[in-house]
Amino acid sequence: MKEDKKNYEPTEKLYFQDAYLKEFTAKVIGREIVDDHPVVILDRTAFYPESGGQPHDLGWLNDLRVIRVEESGEVIYHFLEKELPANEVQGRIDWTRRFDHMQQHTGQHILSQAFYEVAKGETLSFHLGPQESTVEIGLPAVSDKVLTEVEQLANQIVFSNLEVKTYFVPEEKISAVPLRKPPKKSGLIRVVEVENFDYSACGGTHCQRTGEIGLIKVLKPEKIRGNVRFSFVCGYRALREFENRRRLIQELARIFSAEESEVASCADRTLTELKSLKKKQKKIEEKLSFYEAREMVEKSPSKIISGIFPEKSPEEIKYLGLNLIHQGEILAALVSFRENYFHLILAASDKLKVDVREAIGLLKSEINIKGGGSPTLIELVSEEKDKAEKALKLAEDFLKNKSGLS
């Protein structure tokens, strides 16, 4: 937000006096256009601006939607969807969104202090996201045991339903307050105290008692900048998270026809079986490919075996090519498809002394194709699927010319 140029009076922050204020009246003391949006400045507001890791409020001024709230200096700017002509306004904040932010934010204070008490882990940053929030803790690693202790302590504070007090302390007296982190601001410093547990310098909105936060649940650790960052949810978000996971496990239990408690071992067993089946299948396919190659050679009037095999994978025609040339003095040109590509295998029995790599240049001069391989087998791939037949014809001609066979 640009700096306040018009020297507005500082906006009276009603959310500092009462974080539970949902409706208020105010006078419009300024209007501007910022980023193509009409913006109003009020003498007082309950709208919390984006600040200190907590997102801004949404809501309404009269019947117009407030879409963004920013602070510059001591002045709060309300971004509106449309021009607001009135001079006196009735403000109403989106309480569901605000209360959610209060649960996450107050939960973060407690979680941060719990990390400090249990493991001397300092909170380096906090982000309140739309689905989950995160805290980056200044520790290289946090064991499951420590994390369990942190969660236990944090939730014990919640269930103790302690008071969350806010008060202002002058800068020169702030050293008497056992703040978790030194304050970033000077002058009058706003202290948020979770009764004898945590003291933070903070300008956000918080629950009055810890019980309102509801469950504090850490979801997932991840390494970042040599520290550990934890995502977490509090209150209604924790309830939603629990419900989402319950549905997921129920669905898995249905898929595996298993008890919910057995889903993990069931999935593990299924994957192990799948791996073993794939191994067996590969062996069978290899054997089958050998017999298929033998049958093709027996039935073919020519030493050059070629064709398009839409039902086979590129791996299968490669294997078939190898099996064909092991049957004797045989040459092979085989095509298959995968997604938007066609694959061409060219193979020649080494007794024939035909270097199939020589075909690459010839094919490239006609088709946008690439690939390579050994003197006895090459694999080429092209996106020009409509030229698969042409490629096969060119490959057949090459094999005829080079081997003198037909």
Ligand SMILES: [Zn+2]
């Ligand atoms: Zn706070």
